[in-house]
Amino acid sequence: MTQGHTITIETSERHVRVVHGDQVLAETDRPLVLRETGCPARYYIPAEDVRLDLLTPSGTHTVCPFKGTASYWSLPDAADLVWAYPDPKPEVAEIKDHYCFYDVDVS
Template identity: 50%
Template sequence: MSKPRLHPGPEHPITITPTGKRVTITVGGTVIADTPNALTLQESNYPPVQYVPLGDVDPAVLTPSDKQTYCPYKGDASYWSLPDAADAVWGYPDPYDAVSEIKGFVAFYPDQVELVIDER
């Protein structure tokens, strides 16, 4: 059975824009990601999510997880664990066309990391 595939629209908008500021992600006082190239994904009424380029994340802290989830608007998500936080990072390796900008980017659960957007 195929998975439902939905397209963003007025009833469920999704926008992706460059954050335009440096985003730093820290765990236990250690910076694990630092980038000026983050994207802000705003989906419907959910809080905005920062997606950072996977290449700007310290690969030594990421362990691939077996967890996978599905979003009918974005596609299949893969997960990574951090040393003290299982499945704390996710990304869409092959996102649907409507959100293709997030390919190669990952997001972090905000309760598992400290995410700072430089407001300067």
């Protein structure tokens, strides 16, 4: 990591629910919380707790110098709503097989 840039990942027992329209896309009590310098805290949800059957892989990919290359998934009315790092950098290996959504409800 470059000086001044930090990423921390911790396990949580908070209830995280992702709803789009009237569909529940993900729900978990075991998210990972990723905190990164300059970014809001993000909840990474285990694949088993995500309705992958509702999501369509997108052609979008972005590269983060700290986490690796992200792949994205979409809904018919919401492009690139969710992302994951299929092969994350070793420093953030915990987020492999976890999905992150732009909008989540945390309780």
